[in-house]
Amino acid sequence: MDKSTIICRCEEISLEEIVEVIANGARTFDDIKRLTRCGMGPCQSKICNCLVAGVIHEQTGMEFHQIPLPRMRMPISPIKLETLATNSTTFSSVKSVLDEVELEDGKVK
Amino acid sequence: METSYETIIIGGGVVGSSIAYHLSERNKEGIVVLDKKFPLSGTSGSTQAWVWVHNKTPSWYAEFSMYSAELYPYLSKKIGDVEYKRTGGLSPFFSELDREKAERLAEAYEPIGIKIKVLSREEALEKEPSLNPDIVGATYSSIDGNVNPFRLVDRYMRAAKKNGVQYSTYNKVTEIQKLPGKFIVRAEKGRFECKNLVLAGGTWSRELGKLVEVTIPINQLRGQILVTEPLKPFLNYTISGLRQAFNGEVLIGYSMEEEGFNRATTLDVIQETANMAIHYVPSLRKAKVVRAFSGIRAMPEDGFPILGKIPGVENLYVAAMHSGVTLSPLVGTLMTELILDGETSIPIDRYSISRFA
Ligand SMILES: Cc1cc2nc3c(=O)[nH]c(=O)nc-3n(C[C@H](O)[C@H](O)[C@H](O)COP(=O)(O)OP(=O)(O)OC[C@H]3O[C@@H](n4cnc5c(N)ncnc54)[C@H](O)[C@@H]3O)c2cc1C
Ligand code: FES
Numbered sequence: 001m002d003k004s005t006i007i008c009r010c011e012e013i014s015l016e017e018i019v020e021v022i023a024n025g026a027r028t029f030d031d032i033k034r035l036t037r038c039g040m041g042p043c044q045s046k047i048c049n050c051l052v053a054g055v056i057h058e059q060t061g062m063e064f065h066q067i068p069l070p071r072m073r074m075p076i077s078p079i080k081l082e083t084l085a086t087n088s089t090t091f092s093s094v095k096s097v098l099d100e101v102e103l104e105d106g107k108v109k
Numbered sequence: 110m111e112t113s114y115e116t117i118i119i120g121g122g123v124v125g126s127s128i129a130y131h132l133s134e135r136n137k138e139g140i141v142v143l144d145k146k147f148p149l150s151g152t153s154g155s156t157q158a159w160v161w162v163h164n165k166t167p168s169w170y171a172e173f174s175m176y177s178a179e180l181y182p183y184l185s186k187k188i189g190d191v192e193y194k195r196t197g198g199l200s201p202f203f204s205e206l207d208r209e210k211a212e213r214l215a216e217a218y219e220p221i222g223i224k225i226k227v228l229s230r231e232e233a234l235e236k237e238p239s240l241n242p243d244i245v246g247a248t249y250s251s252i253d254g255n256v257n258p259f260r261l262v263d264r265y266m267r268a269a270k271k272n273g274v275q276y277s278t279y280n281k282v283t284e285i286q287k288l289p290g291k292f293i294v295r296a297e298k299g300r301f302e303c304k305n306l307v308l309a310g311g312t313w314s315r316e317l318g319k320l321v322e323v324t325i326p327i328n329q330l331r332g333q334i335l336v337t338e339p340l341k342p343f344l345n346y347t348i349s350g351l352r353q354a355f356n357g358e359v360l361i362g363y364s365m366e367e368e369g370f371n372r373a374t375t376l377d378v379i380q381e382t383a384n385m386a387i388h389y390v391p392s393l394r395k396a397k398v399v400r401a402f403s404g405i406r407a408m409p410e411d412g413f414p415i416l417g418k419i420p421g422v423e424n425l426y427v428a429a430m431h432s433g434v435t436l437s438p439l440v441g442t443l444m445t446e447l448i449l450d451g452e453t454s455i456p457i458d459r460y461s462i463s464r465f466a
Contacts, residue, residue: 098200098202
């Protein structure tokens with residue numbers, strides 16, 4: 001592979017960029033992802049996952065079974081917000097910052 | 110690897126890395142950052158990263174946050190592009206009761222130099238046309254903004270390394286011993302010695318404190334965030350609840366759950382977060398979510414930063430807080446002053462761990 005070979009197609013991240021962050025101490029797919037965005041694209045690393053594992057193996061000598069898989073996150077494929085929404089406007093876990101402003105005797109606490 | 114240092118910082122998140130960088134500007138040698146994993150594996154890699162000031166309470170905490178926000182433009186000049194953008198911050202509200210709060214807030218913050226405008230519905234919609242037309246109004250301040258947290262920590266780390274700071278990662282600290290004039294720090298990859306020890310373990314601070322028999326009252330508070338596909342730039346401001354990043358993604362979320370260290374994402378909170386997004390910005394309805402993630406806040410028992418010397422143990426320091434992204438430039442600056450000069454340019458007594466005693 002040439003150093004300009006694209007490893008992550010979604011985010012256009014080259015081999016060179018990945019090698020560089022590994023040289024800086026990154027060891028897992030998630031370390032590399034946070035530093036380069038490799039794996040954060042629409043396919044959510046389905047395409048680049050194995051390629052990255054190969055680069056980690058080559059650069060660090062770590063065995064494939066020792067390389068942790070990237071954390072798979074919901075949704076597994078892109079989904080519209082309206083599909084997730086239930087159209088309710090009562091919130092419990094989700095707050096508004098003004099909820100945190102409290103008044104006491106007509107003054108901000 | 111050499112094992113004797115002037116200063117060891119435990120934790121390489123945004124707080125520990127900012128302290129390392131600021132310290133290295135003045136002290137080129139003898140600094141090492143130890144991290145049990147890798148910087149960004151903690152809370153700093155799973156955050157909204159608003160640089161947020163205007164409706165923090167009480168006023169002294171807002172003022173402290175403002176000083177930090179004001180350091181951002183200079184910081185980005187020094188360490189490189191961190192995609193900091195002072196967009197201004199909007200907090201929409203949907204009830205007259207909130208307008209009352211907003212008015213009082215604006216009055217109270219005027220004297221400390223935080224300018225808050227309480228916008229009418231029309232003014233808010235003029236500023237941010239995508240907001241829900243059902244809003245009653247919004248608070249606005251030009252001081253707020255946001256930053257790319259990945260770049261921020263990466264740049265702190267690179268700048269610190271350039272100044273001679275070492276990072277020893279995948280190296281969990283398991284034991285700390287205090288001897289006269291020095292600490293012995295045992296970690297997975299070996300034994301380290303130092304004069305000054307800084308605990309910057311974020312949400313793990315309580316565990317870290319136990320190693321020196323100090324109670325650091327930090328609890329866990331989970332937050333879940335949804336990320337959309339990149340959309341063409343359409344949000345002008347950082348809205349408390351959602352923001353659009355440089356690459357067009359919209360990050361949505363302001364949830365709080367006491368779930369310990371469990372970093373799962375859950376359908377109920379994802380649904381509520383989707384409801385919030387559509388309630389604030391109805392056109393997001395059609396946007397696709399590509400990712401959900403969760404982060405564990407480091408939440409001090411009373412909500413405010415725990416910062417400064419640990420009384421009773423010479424040369425032991427702590428820096429643990431929520432809103433560490435907003436506060437990191439100031440915290441790095443003040444901790445450096447405290448370690449090297451013994452005093453800070455802005456008082457931090459209020460944030461001392463001794464308040465819990
Ligand atoms: C959902 C969410 C949204 C948020 N939004 C914002 C926001 O908009 N604006 C804002 O300012 N803040 C926000 N925050 C808070 C902010 O992200 C945190 O305050 C900040 O990241 C804390 O940084 P830190 O360096 O203290 O912690 P961390 O990044 O967690 O770093 C601590 C480090 O210590 C290391 N460590 C722990 N124990 C040990 C040990 N024994 N040995 C070695 N290393 C150890 C860990 O590996 C870790 O890397 C948000 C947080 C969440 C969860
Ligand atoms: S190829 Fe890397 S995220 Fe799609």
